[in-house]
Amino acid sequence: MTAPPATRARVPRKPDRHEQSVGLPWFVWIPAGLAFLLIALPVVGLLWKADWSRMPELLLSDAALDALRLSLETAAVSTLLCILLGGPLAVVLARGRLPGLRTLRSVVLLPLVLPPVVGGLALLFLLGRTGLVGRGLDLAFGITVPFTTAAVVLAQTFVALPFLVVSLEGALRTAGRRYEAVAATLGASPALAFRRVTIPLVLPGLASGAVLAFARCMGEFGATIAFAGSLQGTTRTLPLLVYLERETDASGAVALSLLLVVVAIIVIVVGRPRGTEGLT
Amino acid sequence: MSLDVDVRLDRESFSLHVAMAAAPGEVLAVLGPNGAGKSTLLGILSGLLRPDAGHVRVSDHTVTDVEGGVFVPAHRRGVGLLAQQALLFPHMTAEANVAFGPRARGVPKREAEARARALLADVLPDVPGLPGRKPAQLSGGQQQRVALARAIAPEPDLLLLDEPLAALDVDAAPAMRSLLRRVIRDGKQTAVLVTHSALDALVLADRVVVLGRGRVVEQGPTRDVLGRPRSAFTARIAGLDLIPGVHEAGALRASDGTVIAGRDGEAGEPIGTGDPAVAVFPPSAVAVYADEPHGSPRNVLPVRLASIEPRGDIVRLRAAPRDGGPEWLDGLAADVTPAAVADLAVEPGCPLWFTVKATEVEIHPAG
Numbered sequence: 250m251t252a253p254p255a256t257r258a259r260v261p262r263k264p265d266r267h268e269q270s271v272g273l274p275w276f277v278w279i280p281a282g283l284a285f286l287l288i289a290l291p292v293v294g295l296l297w298k299a300d301w302s303r304m305p306e307l308l309l310s311d312a313a314l315d316a317l318r319l320s321l322e323t324a325a326v327s328t329l330l331c332i333l334l335g336g337p338l339a340v341v342l343a344r345g346r347l348p349g350l351r352t353l354r355s356v357v358l359l360p361l362v363l364p365p366v367v368g369g370l371a372l373l374f375l376l377g378r379t380g381l382v383g384r385g386l387d388l389a390f391g392i393t394v395p396f397t398t399a400a401v402v403l404a405q406t407f408v409a410l411p412f413l414v415v416s417l418e419g420a421l422r423t424a425g426r427r428y429e430a431v432a433a434t435l436g437a438s439p440a441l442a443f444r445r446v447t448i449p450l451v452l453p454g455l456a457s458g459a460v461l462a463f464a465r466c467m468g469e470f471g472a473t474i475a476f477a478g479s480l481q482g483t484t485r486t487l488p489l490l491v492y493l494e495r496e497t498d499a500s501g502a503v504a505l506s507l508l509l510v511v512v513a514i515i516v517i518v519v520g521r522p523r524g525t526e527g528l529t
Numbered sequence: 530m531s532l533d534v535d536v537r538l539d540r541e542s543f544s545l546h547v548a549m550a551a552a553p554g555e556v557l558a559v560l561g562p563n564g565a566g567k568s569t570l571l572g573i574l575s576g577l578l579r580p581d582a583g584h585v586r587v588s589d590h591t592v593t594d595v596e597g598g599v600f601v602p603a604h605r606r607g608v609g610l611l612a613q614q615a616l617l618f619p620h621m622t623a624e625a626n627v628a629f630g631p632r633a634r635g636v637p638k639r640e641a642e643a644r645a646r647a648l649l650a651d652v653l654p655d656v657p658g659l660p661g662r663k664p665a666q667l668s669g670g671q672q673q674r675v676a677l678a679r680a681i682a683p684e685p686d687l688l689l690l691d692e693p694l695a696a697l698d699v700d701a702a703p704a705m706r707s708l709l710r711r712v713i714r715d716g717k718q719t720a721v722l723v724t725h726s727a728l729d730a731l732v733l734a735d736r737v738v739v740l741g742r743g744r745v746v747e748q749g750p751t752r753d754v755l756g757r758p759r760s761a762f763t764a765r766i767a768g769l770d771l772i773p774g775v776h777e778a779g780a781l782r783a784s785d786g787t788v789i790a791g792r793d794g795e796a797g798e799p800i801g802t803g804d805p806a807v808a809v810f811p812p813s814a815v816a817v818y819a820d821e822p823h824g825s826p827r828n829v830l831p832v833r834l835a836s837i838e839p840r841g842d843i844v845r846l847r848a849a850p851r852d853g854g855p856e857w858l859d860g861l862a863a864d865v866t867p868a869a870v871a872d873l874a875v876e877p878g879c880p881l882w883f884t885v886k887a888t889e890v891e892i893h894p895a896g
Contacts, residue, residue: 427616433603434575434610435630436683442604445629449620 295507300500307504315482316490317508323398323486324466327405328413331462334406335413336455340447342414343421361411368407369475376403376476400477401484405466412465413458420454421447464516467509531555531719532687536573536583536593545569545580545743551687551736553588554717558724558734558751560766566743567723571689574721575610576603588686588719604633609685613692615672617664623649623675624660630683641682648678652708670701677705677712688713688720694729706732710894727755727767731807732893739763752807752895756860769809770861770885773895776806781892785855789828791890800894807895814889815863817846818882819873828890830883832858834875844870848883 300307307313341347342354360368376383376394386392394400428450432442448455470488477484479493487509494502535548545566551557561567572578574585576592579600585593587608592601609630617626627645632638649659652674656662664672673693680688693709694702710732713720722733730737730751737755738748739762747754747763755767774783781789789808793800800806822829832848839845848861863883875881 427614428618430575430577430603431610431612431616432618432629432633433577434606434608434685434689435633435679436604436607437629437633438604441633446618450618452620 292510295503295510298500299503299507303500304504307501308508310501312481312485312490313501313505313508316485316487316505319398319401319482319485320467320487323401323405324463327402327409327466328459328463330402330406331410331413332455332459335410335458335462336417338410339414339417339421340443343418344426357414358411360408361415365404365408365469365471365473366475367471369404369472369477372400372404372407372472372476376400395476396478396480396484398477398483401473401486404472404476405469408469408472409462409465412461413455416458416461417451417454420451420458423454424450460516460519464513467512467516531588532557532574532721533584533586534570534574536570536580536585538569538573538578538580543569543743545573547738547740547743547745549738549745549748551719551721553719555736556714556718556720556722556734558722558730558737559740560724560727560730560737561740562725562766564742565740567725567740568691569743570740571610571691571721571723574687575608575689576601576606590686607683607686609680609683609688611673611677611680611688611690611693613696615664615669615676617667617672617676617679619664621663622660623662623664623667626664626675627679627682630679634683644682645678648682649675652678652712668701670697670705673697673701673705674708677708681712681716681718686719688718690720690722690724690733692724693722694724694726709733725766727769727771728809728893731755731771731809731895739766741766756807756857768811770812770815771810772808772857772861774806774808774857775802776800776804776892776894777802779892781806781808781890783855783857785857787830787855789890790887791828791892792888793892800892805895806892808890808892810885810890812845812862812864813843814885815861816884817863817865817869817873818884819875819879821882822884827884827886830858830861830885832861832881832883834877834879834881835859836877837870839867840864843867846870846881848881851880 338357342350342357347353373395374380376386378384378387378393378395383394386394394403424447428446429442432446433439437445468488469486470492473484473486474489479485479489485493487505491502491505491509494505531553532551534550536545538545543566547566547570549557559567559570569578573580573593580593580595582595583593584591584595584597587606590601591597591599592606592608593599617623618629621629624642624645627648628641631641631644636644646660653659653671656671664675667675677693690709690713694705697705706729712718714733722729724730734751736749737751739746739754741762752771752773754763755769756771756773772781772783772789774781774789777788779793780791783789791808791810821831830848831851831854833851833854834846835849836847837844838847843864844867846863846865848858848863850856850858861883873881
């Protein structure tokens, strides 16, 4: 196979000037405009507030570079963990026939609705030195998780996992089981059908879920600060640094915020064409 | 026997109890209205449903035996499926789709690809670059042809055809029907065809099983069952008049020598003179006269009225042969208005003339 897998031909429809719109009621335009401004104006505010002459210096400081590197690395590892763990979880949720699957799904969605700082505290109480699991880890292996880079990764994975699971589960449900049934009648074992049919079919959903998860990891703040603290080079990711800088050097915070905006824009550009559809 | 089924499946509102068999190379049509249990039966055969009792044997292998605790999963049954939708894997080329089955059964890559190309050339000879195309680049009819190639590529012991023409538009269906006839029937592929079209059964199947509410209502050779339905139920399903015979220059010669004028119903498949064929026409195309019509270029059939069946706002008149008349007239139907019946002033036993225009009569290969 030479062509990339799972390219569903989607020809963008050209707007046709003959087309007569059914029309929107006038009253949706004002709140719609306000909503748009609410999202767009703060970014403009950042740009306006930015101290462009000091920008290179601010962005190239050791603290900033350390935070950027740490953020990218931990977000990448966390996204990978989301795929490796959340992928199979999505398959079980979409295809499994277990009792209590609905309850299971609600639990999986918990990090979406839980304040991240609560999640971080929960992780701390679980894996802290006196925690349920943490005590065992400490006694048996001498491992302490909190306030390490591993804790950052765990916190990010915790909050980002539902994004990947929900996106992928939707893709799996949309793809349905019909193709897998056809593969079975052609003699493909469940493992082969999964590898050659199911995965390629849901690849767009997986990609969009991964992009969303990565973006969520990059922006993670509450769970990280509660569970991993804020140590430069080890656990102080970009959002943590932004918050810290805000108190001492506002223009530094603005510069770092713009850096996060740029990363976010890249994520949207890379992930959007399929990403937004994967969400529906 | 290549297929031997005797199964029972109970659901809350529905129960299926079917026994049927097919000889090697035989095509068995399962005919029935929606809700008769056709899809359930296919699910049981393909291994996607587990019956409550009974057994399924394919090529003398027991693939389901509830009492004996045998249930072979779908992918180890050697039972292929061609469904209403082509369901080609959208991320694979046509060739990769067709090669998928042989590859899954361990055929070496190059051999599987060669087989795929040969099959594609057979089902769609005039599409350039077909093997490398993605399903999205093919029309619905083309996709269904590729799906057929894919279904037969692993050389299944039994092929299930689930309304394979139902989703095609009227232009694509006849060509696909003759392709199925060539590939399945002439290729001696043992198959079960599920359909609610009497025409599909006529053209494709050796034998018919009529299913109603989960039970076998009638079964036997296609032309016998559909031509002379023994139950009103089958007659309703069939819903067509048909006359068996042999093809003869744009017409059909029935067993007693009567020539029925008509037109070839199948696109692309010439029928040879002397080949077995059937003349098919809808009962609504039949006009009924009490006296012999003259000077008409139509097919005129002398019959005796067997029964009058009111059906909503029309009346179906059933014919029987007159004394000494040919057997094949038995059961022919004509749909007329109640007013026409009143004008005719007839009752069962009266002689009548059924006439039908040659343009309404389609001649199909059969048998």
